[in-house]
Amino acid sequence: MISLRYFVLMVSLILATSSLSATPPALKIGSKKFTESVILGEVITQHLNNNQVLATHADQLGGTRLLWKALLQGELDIYPDYTGTIIYEILHGEQIGTQAELRAHLENYGIAMTAPLGFNNTYALGITQNTADKYGLKQISDLKQYPDLNFGFTNEFMDREDGWPSLQNYYDLPQVNVRGLDHDLAYKGLEAGSIDLMDLYSTDAEIAYYNLKILEDDQHHFPEYQAVILYRIDLIKQIPNLDSLLGQLSGSISDSEMVQLNSAVKIDHFSEAQVAQKFLKQVFNVESSIKSIGLVGRLLQTTREHLFLVLLSLSAAIIVSIPLGILAANKPKASQIILSTVGVIQTIPSLALLVFMIPLLGIGGPPALVALFLYSLLPIVRNTYSGLTDIPQDIRESAIALGLPASARLRIVELPLATRSILAGIKTSAVINVGTATLGALIGAGGYGQAILTGIRLDDTGLILEGALPAAVLALLVQSGFDLIEKSFLSPGLQLKQESTQ
Amino acid sequence: MIKLDGVSKSFGEVEVIHKLSLEISEHQTAILIGPSGCGKSTLLRLMIGLLKPDQGQISLFQQPLTSDNMEKLRQQVGFVLQDGGLFPHLTAGRNITLMAEYLQREGGWINSRLAELCELTHFSQSLLEHYPIQLSGGQIQRVALMRALMLDPKILFLDEPLGALDPLYRVGLQEDMKSIFTQLKKTVVMVTHDMGEAAALADQIILMRDGQIVQHDRLKNLATNPTEPFVLEFINAQRKPWQHLEDQIK
Numbered sequence: 001m002i003s004l005r006y007f008v009l010m011v012s013l014i015l016a017t018s019s020l021s022a023t024p025p026a027l028k029i030g031s032k033k034f035t036e037s038v039i040l041g042e043v044i045t046q047h048l049n050n051n052q053v054l055a056t057h058a059d060q061l062g063g064t065r066l067l068w069k070a071l072l073q074g075e076l077d078i079y080p081d082y083t084g085t086i087i088y089e090i091l092h093g094e095q096i097g098t099q100a101e102l103r104a105h106l107e108n109y110g111i112a113m114t115a116p117l118g119f120n121n122t123y124a125l126g127i128t129q130n131t132a133d134k135y136g137l138k139q140i141s142d143l144k145q146y147p148d149l150n151f152g153f154t155n156e157f158m159d160r161e162d163g164w165p166s167l168q169n170y171y172d173l174p175q176v177n178v179r180g181l182d183h184d185l186a187y188k189g190l191e192a193g194s195i196d197l198m199d200l201y202s203t204d205a206e207i208a209y210y211n212l213k214i215l216e217d218d219q220h221h222f223p224e225y226q227a228v229i230l231y232r233i234d235l236i237k238q239i240p241n242l243d244s245l246l247g248q249l250s251g252s253i254s255d256s257e258m259v260q261l262n263s264a265v266k267i268d269h270f271s272e273a274q275v276a277q278k279f280l281k282q283v284f285n286v287e288s289s290i291k292s293i294g295l296v297g298r299l300l301q302t303t304r305e306h307l308f309l310v311l312l313s314l315s316a317a318i319i320v321s322i323p324l325g326i327l328a329a330n331k332p333k334a335s336q337i338i339l340s341t342v343g344v345i346q347t348i349p350s351l352a353l354l355v356f357m358i359p360l361l362g363i364g365g366p367p368a369l370v371a372l373f374l375y376s377l378l379p380i381v382r383n384t385y386s387g388l389t390d391i392p393q394d395i396r397e398s399a400i401a402l403g404l405p406a407s408a409r410l411r412i413v414e415l416p417l418a419t420r421s422i423l424a425g426i427k428t429s430a431v432i433n434v435g436t437a438t439l440g441a442l443i444g445a446g447g448y449g450q451a452i453l454t455g456i457r458l459d460d461t462g463l464i465l466e467g468a469l470p471a472a473v474l475a476l477l478v479q480s481g482f483d484l485i486e487k488s489f490l491s492p493g494l495q496l497k498q499e500s501t502q
Numbered sequence: 503m504i505k506l507d508g509v510s511k512s513f514g515e516v517e518v519i520h521k522l523s524l525e526i527s528e529h530q531t532a533i534l535i536g537p538s539g540c541g542k543s544t545l546l547r548l549m550i551g552l553l554k555p556d557q558g559q560i561s562l563f564q565q566p567l568t569s570d571n572m573e574k575l576r577q578q579v580g581f582v583l584q585d586g587g588l589f590p591h592l593t594a595g596r597n598i599t600l601m602a603e604y605l606q607r608e609g610g611w612i613n614s615r616l617a618e619l620c621e622l623t624h625f626s627q628s629l630l631e632h633y634p635i636q637l638s639g640g641q642i643q644r645v646a647l648m649r650a651l652m653l654d655p656k657i658l659f660l661d662e663p664l665g666a667l668d669p670l671y672r673v674g675l676q677e678d679m680k681s682i683f684t685q686l687k688k689t690v691v692m693v694t695h696d697m698g699e700a701a702a703l704a705d706q707i708i709l710m711r712d713g714q715i716v717q718h719d720r721l722k723n724l725a726t727n728p729t730e731p732f733v734l735e736f737i738n739a740q741r742k743p744w745q746h747l748e749d750q751i752k
Contacts, residue, residue, distance in 0.1 A: 394583045394584070394585050394586075394587040395587055395588075395589060395590070397547075397552055397581075397583065397587060398581065398583060398587030398588070398589070399589070400552060400576075401550055401552060401576060401579075401581035401659075402576065402577075402581070402600070402601045402649075403573045403574070403575075403576035403577035403601065404573075404601070404604060405573055408604060412600065412604070413589055416591045417589070417590070417591055491590075491591035491592070491633075492633060493590050493591045493592065493593070493633030493634065493635060494590060494591050496633055496635045496636065
C-alpha cells in the first residue's frame with residue numbers, strides 16, 4: 001500500500017502545480033472547436049492584450065457544455081457564445097424572451113454578457129445546388145415530400161433542444177436516415193453525395209465555397225444566434241474597465257464581415273491570429289503583436305505536452321494497477337470487483353469522462369491525465385492478474401513448500417514469472433495511451449491532438465499529419481522501448497523457454 | 503516423527519481421505535502406494551500443509567501443524583515434485599540456494615554445501631549456471647532433490663520424483679536416492695505407483711485404497727501376510743508385465 005500513498009502524493013502534486021498555474025495574472029479566453037469561435041477568441045484575446053489586460057487563448061476546446069462549466073468553475077474567464085445556444089442549450093427549460101431576461105438569468109450564475117457583436121449566426125439547413133434542382137427544394141417544409149433523403153448533422157445539433165428533434169417535430173419531417181458526424185467532414189460528405197443535407201451555420205465560409213443552397217426557414221423554427229461574449233462578473237473587481245473594453249467589440253462585426261473572416265481562415269489559409277490582427281487593425285487601428293511558432297517549435301511543444309500526458313498518466317497507472325492485479329490474483333472475491341470495475345471504466349466514452357471531470361479538475365492537463373490514467377488501468381491490471389494466476393501449480397507449491405512467506409514468494413518467484421505478462425500489459429496501455437492522449441486537445445491539454453483538431457477543422461491534411469505522424473512514431477518508439485526493456489529485464493531462463501517453444 | 507490422527511479431507515462432495523491415522527518413525531523410508539485416485543498425493547500434501555485437513559490433526563516433530571508454525575516447520579522439511587517444480591527464471595544453482603539466501607546463511611557455507619550436494623547427487627557443478635529449460639529430466643530431479651536437501655531437513659517428502667523420467671535415468675537416480683537416504687539418515691515419505699521402485703527404496707510400505715490405508719508394513723509382510731486379497735492383487739498386478747518379459751527372455 002506504499003505505492004498507493006505515492007500515487008496520492010503524485011496526484012496532489014499535479015493538482016497543486018495546476019492550481020498554481022491556474023491563477024496567473026493572465027485572463028483565460030476560451031473558444032469552441034470551430035473556426036468562427038477560434039477567430040472570436042483570438043479577437044478578444046488580442047484586443048485585451050492591446051489594452052494592457054494580459055490574456056491567453058485556450059483555443060478549440062470541446063463543446064458548449066464543456067466551456068460553460070469551465071467558465072462557471074473559473075477555469076475560463078471569458079468566451080464567445082450565441083444567444084440561441086445560451087437560451088436553448090445552457091439555460092434550457094427557462095422562459096427567456098428578451099436579452100434583458102437572458103442577462104438577468106446569467107447574472108444568477110455570476111456571468112455577464114456583452115451586447116451582441118453584430119452578426120447572427122443562426123442554424124440553417126444546406127443542400128447542394130444539384131439536390132436543390134433535382135427535387136425543387138426551396139424551403140424546409142419542402143422536405144416533407146422526400147422521406148428518403150439522407151441527413152448528416154453535427155452531434156451537437158442532433159442533441160440540442162433547438163436542433164434536429166425539435167426541428168423534425170416542428171416541421172413534421174419524415175426522414176429517418178439521419179446520422180451524426182463532424183461539421184467539417186459533413187461538407188465533404190455533402191460534396192461526395194453520401195449525405196443530401198447538413199446543418200450549417202449561416203456565417204460558414206464554405207456556403208459560398210461549395211456553392212450551397214440554404215433552405216429557407218419558412219415557419220421560423222430557428223431562434224436568433226446573436227454572437228455575444230460571456231465573462232465572469234467577479235472579474236470586474238480585478239479589471240474595472242473590462243466591461244467597456246469588451247463592449248468596444250459590440251456591433252463591430254456584421255454578417256458579411258464574419259463570413260469574410262471565416263473565409264480568410266478556411267479558404268485562404270491565414271491563421272486565426274493573423275485574421276484577428278487584421279480585423280482589429282481595421283476597427284481600432286491598432287497593430288497587435290502575435291507570436292507565430294514554426295513547425296519545429298510547434299512539434300517540440302506538442303511533443304513535450306504529449307509526453308507529459310503519457311508518461312505521468314502511465315506511471316501512475318503502473319503504480320496503481322500492479323498492486324490491484326496482485327490483490328485480484330490473491331483474493332478471488334476482490335478479483336470480481338476489481339476486474340469488472342476497471343473493465344467498466346474502459347467503456348466510458350472519453351469525451352464524457354473528460355466532461356465529468358471538469359467540475360472536479362477544471363480544464364487542461366489534470367482532467368486529461370486522470371482520464372488517461374483511468375484508461376490505462378485495465379490492460380495492466382488484467383495482465384498482472386493473468387500473469388500471476390497462470391503460474392503452474394507445481395511451481396506455486398514448490399515455493400510454498402520451501403517455507404517462503406507470501407510476500408517473499410511474490411517478490412522472488414511470482415512477480416518475476418509474471419514479468420512478461422505485466423510488461424505486455426504496460427506496453428498495451430502505453431500504446432493506447434499515446435493514441436488516446438490526442439483527445440487531450442479537446443480540453444486544452446495540448447499534445448499532438450492540437451494539430452489533428454486544427455487540421456480537421458481547417459481541412460488541412462498537412463496539419464493532421466503534423467499530429468498523427470509523431471503520434472504514430474511515438475507509439476512505435478514506445479513499443480520497441482518496451483521490447484528492449486523486456487530483453488534486459490526478463491530472466492534468460494524465461495527467454496530461452498520462448499525460443500525453444502517457437 | 504510424523505503423526506496423523508483421524509484425518510479427513512474432501513474436495514467438494516468427494517471425500518479423498520477418510521479418517522486416516524498413521525505414524526512414521528525417524529530414519530524410516532515410507533512409500534505411499536496405491537492405485538490412481540487412492541489419495542496418496544493428497545495425503546502427502548496434507549502432511550506438508552499444502553492442504554488443510556477438514557478433520558483430525560497432523561503433527562511433525564511432535565508439533566501439531568498450525569498456520570502459525572507452518573512456515574517454520576516447512577523450513578525443516580524438503581519437498582520434491584514429479585516435474586521438479588523448479589523456478590524457471592532462476593539458474594539451477596539459485597534454485598538450490600534460494601531458501602538459504604533468503605534465511606541469510608553465510609556465503610561460504612552456502613557454497614561448500616552446494617559442492618557437497620553436487621557430489622552426493624552426482625551432478626556436475628558446471629551445470630549450476632544453467633536454467634531449468636536447459637537441463638534434462640534427470641538433471642532437473644537431481645536439482646530438485648538438492649534444493650530439498652539444502653538446509654539439511656530431517657524429513658523429505660517426495661511426490662513421484664521419478665515418475666516422469668526415462669527408465670534408463672530412472673534406475674540411476676533411484677540408486678543414488680537410496681544411498682542418499684540411508685547415508686543421511688533422513689525420514690522419507692515418498693509417493694509412487696511403481697511397486698519396483700517401492701521395493702528398491704522402502705523400509706515400509708503404506709498401501710492405500712479409497713482414501714484409507716489397507717496395510718502399513720514391510721514389503722515382505724505384505725506379500726506373506728496380506729490383510730486382505732487386494733494387497734496381493736495389487737502386488738501381483740505390478741509383477742505381471744515383468745513375468746512376461748522374463749518368460750520371453752528365457
